Structure formats: structure tokens, C-alpha cells
Amino acid sequence: MNQPQGAHLVGSINFDDAETTMRTAAEHLGAHLKRIPDGEVGERFHWIAFQPDRLGRTPGIERVGDTPIPLRMLDMRPVRIAEGVSADELELAPLGYAEAALESWEVFARLKREGAIPGRIRFQVSLPTPLGVVGSFVRAEDRAAFEPVYEAALAAELDRILDAIPHDELAIQWDAALEFAILEGSSYAGNRYEWFDDVWAGTSERLARQIDRVPIEVEAGVHLCYGDVAEKHFVEPADTANLVRFANLVVEAAARPLTWLHLPVPIERDDAEYFAALEGLAIPQQTELYLGLVHREDGVEGASRRIAAAQKHVSRPFGVATECGFGRAPEGTTVPLFETHRAVSAAL
Template identity: 70%
Template sequence: MTQPQGAHLVGSINFDDAETTLRTAAQHLGAHLKRIPDGEVGERFHWIAFQPDRLARAEGLERVGSEPIRLRDLDVRPVKLAPGVKAEELILPPLGYADAALESWAIFARLLDEGAIRPGTRFQVALPTPVGVVGSFVAAEDRAAFEPVYQAALLAELDRILAGIPHESLAIQWDAALEFAIIEAAGYRQQSRAWFEDVWSYPVERLAELVARVPEDVEVGVHLCYGDAGEKHFVEPTDTANLVRFANELGAAVGRLSTPRVLDWIHIPVPIERDDQAYFQPLSGLDLPARTEFYLGLVHREDGAEGARRRIEAASEFLETFGVATECGFGRAPEGTTIPLFETHRAVASAW
């Protein structure tokens, strides 16, 4: 059985503030981590669910529906263009990602200076893809026109992050989830939220463009996701075939761009019940550069190290080198489960 090397924290972590997240992750997993996120605290607790409240502040956008749809203190109703408004006329407010990253970076930098975080560890900032936000929270008839507007605003957030955090200490993770909802819906002839015809090449090319916007001296990775609402996937993947295809096509697309670069890491999920070789078999076709770290999200709180080892054994038939992670962020897991999850990562993987 392969001994996994290293661990990866996908994003959200079940603590109330960034300092607790950073300190605790460094204390329990420091030697296993190349990067530490701030836990996606505050309004980011449920991934992109805070974006509708941000977008609704823009003049020219309206909510869909008259009654709020509450997720704690968030209103997750989608937005739509007001009558007579063109998408290109919109001026979007700050999306919140840069402000959060810069605030948490100040804490991360202080902890580095104190020695609480190991030298060389990078600060990880997760950003959604425009496909994810637009497909989730924009009215269907407005998605095609609104996507470039949102992408411009998101890239402005990225630029602020790049300007405010030393590049040698920064890592950017692009989170791709709705892409797989669209791909799977097409495969099962379900209703799709896509506003584009080719459900493979379009999201791959869009994500490759985002990857290429990250400078070479900043690490960049991708989290491929099947959702985590209520700790459930929107559909259970049959196996890793679509994940492998997407990863391979993304790597090729990044290499074809005018400013090509190599992904520093890719992460994919592993459902808790999948410790069979059939799930992992498509990984034998994974075609990534040697430099790209590959993380399997096979750590689950429900069965700990024992379950993780079963999934590691099955994956080892098809992969020689990989690290471990949970299948998604665990900011919405039950209270008191975070440190045991850290301990499971440490139990099944070696340090870097």
C-alpha cells in the first residue's frame, strides 16, 4: 500500500475565527501542510452562499422572488437584471474575497513571525469560478451576459490579493463544483444550469484562463468538487472518470495558453462508501506533470484512520504518489470534529 505524503486543507474549517484556524492547523498538521487556509470564516461559512447578498447591492440588479431564502443570516435568493438594464452597464460592489484574504494574511504573517507557523508555509486563498457563482445565483436568462461582468469583478479581487500579499507566501485555489453538476446533469439527461453548449470544453477553458491569471511565483491549485450541502454530494460520482478527464483536459488547456503554467496541485473527492478499486481505476489514466501534487479527499470524520486506510489501499493500485485530504471543506461539520480530522490526516500520511 502506498504511503501518502502530505495533507491538504480544502478551505472551510469548523472554527469561528481565522487565528484559531491557522494556529490549530499549524499545531496539529504543520509538517504535513505546504499551505494553510484561514478556514473561510464569517460570511464565507457556506462557500459562495454570501455572494447573492453582495451582488444585490449593485444598482441594476434585483432579487428573484419576494421572500428571502435564509441560510443563517444570509439571503440566498438569486439575482437578475432589472428591466432595461444591460449587464455591461453594471458596476459590481466588492465581492468580499480580497478584504477577507488581506485581513487573514495579517494574522498569518504575525503567526509566521511568532514561529507558530512553519517557515515556508504558504497562505492559501480559495476563490470560486464564475461558472459556479453565476450558475448558482443568477437567473437563467441573464447568465450568459452576466458571466463576463462577474469574472471581471472576481479578477479585480484576485489583483488586490496579489498586490497585498507577498507572492512567495501565497497560494491560490480555484474551486470548481457547479462544473460537475453541469457535467453530470448532461450525462444523465437531467435539467442543466448551463448557458453554454459544450459542458466540457467551456468550463475547462474558462478555468484554464483563471489559472493562467495567477503569476508563476504564486502557487495555484484546483479543488474539483461534487458539492457539500448538508455533507452530501449533489450526485454521487460513479467513479473518478469524469474527475480524471477534467483534470487532464485542464492541464492540457493551461499548457496551451499564451501564458502557460503548471498546476501546483489538484484535489478530488472520494465518497465515504467507496473503498473499492472500481472507483479509483480511472486514475490509471491521470496525466499530470510530475510537479503537480495530487490529493485524494478520502479522509472522513465518520470512519477516521481505519476508513481512510481502506480507501488508500484501493487507490494505491492505480497511483504511486498522492496526498490526503477531506473530500471538501469541513466548516459545516459537527462541532468538535476538527481536531480528530487533523489527527486522521496525520495518522495516514507522512510529513513533507
């Protein structure tokens, strides 16, 4: 079988600052990458966990509960719309995504000018779906009313990014994780995440709407995820069937083409049953496919086994990735992970 083509970095990377992240990624994987993220450093270290603090700065939004739920510098208590306040009255405080992207873009652009990052590589900005934030951190009874408010605010953050960064230098990745908690029927303390009836149409059409916000000159990708809290999934996928079904629905619903699609592969899955459904993946040939089959625990040997299993059911070229970001992986594991990506994939 041919070696996988290239590698993809999902988002979070275990370095303290964007410059170290981008320099190190380019040094170890530059020939294998089409785009480089900033590592989701600072308050973004735990994906969307910083959003309740950001939302709590808005007049008319209150925190749920009197006792903070600490996570390093963050308070993960959910939010609610205050009594007597209508959702359409809310003017959300900045969400932090544009601010972080523009700061990291300046570093990325300088590193390109210095020759540390190859000229063909784009700057990758990863954004959550509005559903992910609203379903995770907004009180259940407020979600339907709050969703369009948050979606508009996130769209404004995207517009700031699009206005500031040259489109031929930019790639936007939409991270879809809570979607799979919904599709798999997962719940927490009996609380259902969704506030709509048709979960397949509701989740896929929402994601397609976000993809279509990205201009055609800007690359647009999707990372599908089963969660990564303490390196555990909220549900263990039985196989790739729901990933394939969801991806096909999203591609069909989106007006613009998808540049890349990333799918997770759990560490213990090198069996035919997991990969067989990939034979039904109906994405265009020009859409890059990355399989998240690189894991720090078993390195090249484990990745090679999963690649061999995947190649029996995926007739098209694909690249490699981790199944989620690795910003919360143990210290000292990042460069070895980069080396594993390089060892099991061909340079572009």
C-alpha cells in the same frame, strides 16, 4: 505501499475565526502541510452562499422573489439584471474575497513572525470559479451576459490579493463544483445550469482561464468537487472517470503549470471500480495530487482502506485530504480530523 506524502486542507474549517483555524492547523498538522487556509470564516461559512447578498448591493441588480431564503445571516435568493439595464453598465460592489483575504493575511503573517506557523508554509486563498457563482445564483436568462461582468470583478479581487501579499507566500485555490453538476447532467427543477453548448470544453477552458490569472511565482491549485450541501453530493460519482477527464482537459488548456490537484473520494468507495480511471490521469509529475479520502465518520480505519484501494491504481505519490471543506461539520470534529490526516500521511 508507502504512506501518502503530506496533507491538504481544502478550505472551510469549523472554527469561528481565522487565527484559531491557522494556529490549530499548524499545531496539529504543520509538518504535513505546504499551505494553510483561513477556514473561510464569517459570511463565507457556506462557500458562495454569501454572493447573492454581495451582488444585491449593486445598482441595477435585483433579487428574484419577494421572500428571503434565509441561511443564518444570509439571504440566498438569486439575482437578476433589472429591466432596462444592460450587463455592461453594471459596476459590481466588492465581492468580499479580497477584503477577507487581506484581513486573514495579516493574522497569518503575524503568526509566522511569532513562530506559530512554520516559515515554509504558504497562505492559501480559495476562490470559486465565476461559473460556479453565475450558474448557481444568477437568473438563467441573464447568465451569458452577466458571466463576463462577474469574471472581471472576481479578477479584480484576485489582483487586489496579488498586489498586497508577497507572491512567494501565497497560494490560490480555484474551487470547481458546479462544473460537475453540469458535466453529470444534474439539474434543479428542470433548470439546466449551463448557458453554453460544449460542456466539456466550456467548463475546462473557463477553469484554465482562471488558473492562468495566477502569476507563476504564486502557487495555483484546483479543488474538484461533487458538492457538499448537508454533507451530500448533488450527484454521486460513479467512479473517477469524469474527474480524470476534466482534470486532463484543464491541465492541457492552461498555459501555466498547476501546483496541486485535489480529487474527492466518497466515504463508501474503497472499490477498484472507483479508482481504476486514475490510471489515466495525465498531470505533470511536479503537480501535487491529493485524494480527499479522509472522513470524520470512519477515521483512520476508513482512510486506510481507501488509501490501499487508491494505491493499486495510482503509481505516483499522493497526499491526503477531506473530500470537501468541513466548515459545517459538527462541533468538536475538527481536531480529530486533523489527527486522522496526520496518522495516515507522512510528514513532508
